[in-house]
Amino acid sequence: METLIIGRVQLTWLSGGVTNLDGGAMFGVVPKPLWAKRYPPNDKNQIELPTDPILIQMDGKNILVEAGLGKGKLSEKQLRNFGVTAESDVDGSLQKLGLNPEDIDYVLMTHMHNDHVGGLTKLEDGIYKSTFPKAKIITSTIEWDEMRNPNIRSKSTYWKENWEAIQSQVIPFDEKWSLGAISMFHTGGHSNGHSILIIEDEGELAIHMADLMPTHAHRNPLWVMAYDDYPMDSIAAKEKWGAFALDKNPWFTFYHDAFYRAVKWGIDGQMTDSIKRVK
Template sequence: MERIERDGLTITWLNGGVTHMDGGAMFGVVPKPLWSRKYPHNENNQIELRTDPFLIEKDGFKILVEAGIGNGRFNEKQKRNYGILEESAVETDLETLGVKPKEIDFVLMTHLHFDHVTGLVKEKNGEDRSVFDNAVIYTSQIEWNEMKNPNIRSQNTYWEQNRKAIESQIKTFVDEIEVIPGVKLIHTGGHSAGHSILTIEHSGETFIHLADIMPTHAHANVLWVLAYDDYPMTSIVAKEKWQAYARETDAYYLFYHDYKYRALKWNEQGEVVDAVERKIYRYEK
């Protein structure tokens, strides 16, 4: 497990499973000859997208960011369609760290699409149960409303089976919420109407998780947005704003989906000056 360690802060990535999604959809209108230089693809034109939550330990709190794809929540057709070759080992990884699921204080959800939220629920004795049953689960009010009432487009990703078992744990916010000092969820919209990002400020350092308005390092160009985005122009505006914030604060970017990087920092010339790489990944550049 890869980790960032500071005095009073640790960020540890867990294995939440993996999907493989269409590269064209993940890079929208960007031509394949351009995006394929930045991110590898397989013979089916799919790109590897990890679904790896990270655990923040700070001020005595244990905070999970995103939830992975869980175990046993997809049928065989869905596994083929979403390129699921590996399911979650989050609970096993937590056990390795000496952390029980019931000890998670907060789960921070940037949004509630199936590839982020499915790991919050598991089946036990024929019933769906919350995995982190003592945690407060934060997401934006707009996102939760859409989860409860998906439209004809979003019903393909907001699933009732991912909602019912966690309803009593949900707390929502409108613009932003500081969950503990220095750890904020901030509503941006873009990828979904209720999409949020995460910022962490600790001892003069800043970390930022732009979630699915910048799902991988290859999406750093502000114009490279997903065909899956409900509001692509909102994604572009939000990405411009928060990349400027990252430059001003010399921030590390944190990733949930990236096949290669857990975290990285760019300089003004766009060069990687520091990075935490996954120890194992399938594709070589």
């Protein structure tokens, strides 16, 4: 498992599943000859997109960023449509670290689309139960409201089996939530309630842009997904937080990237450092 140290904070990537989605949808209006150079597709025009939560350990707390795809919850049709080649093994990853799901203190949900939230619940004897029963689950108020009352577009990804069993654990926030070195900020864009994370400690900085920048190939503010509900908000947020990071030499971390866990870019846009994903 790959790790990154930010001051006194340790980040470790867990095994949350793998999907393969249409590359055109993932890059929106960007022409394929451009995006395919940076993130090559398979013969079905799909690109590989892991769904790997990040375990943050700091001040004696175990904090998950996202929950993974889940396991044993998708139908054969859904597995096929989402191009799933591996379901979650978050439990196995935690065991390798000497932990179990009951040891998780917080789960930080940047948004609650199925590929991020599926691992929050598990199916046992036909009943959905909380995977992390002792955790406080943090997400924006807007996201939590839409999760329970989806519109005609979002109902395809906000499913009751992913929230009913954990609703007593959810702590929503409006614009900002903080815990020690971690801060979550509501941005909108990919979903109306989408948020990002900033981790800052001892002069070091990591930014988790979540699905505003799902892969390293989405660094350009204009390269946004067709899946984004509010693409102009995505562009504005990428410009805002890109400007914030410009002179801070931050790590950008990823949930979906098949090649990199985290990267740094110089002022000229060239990659200066990286942590590669080990397959």
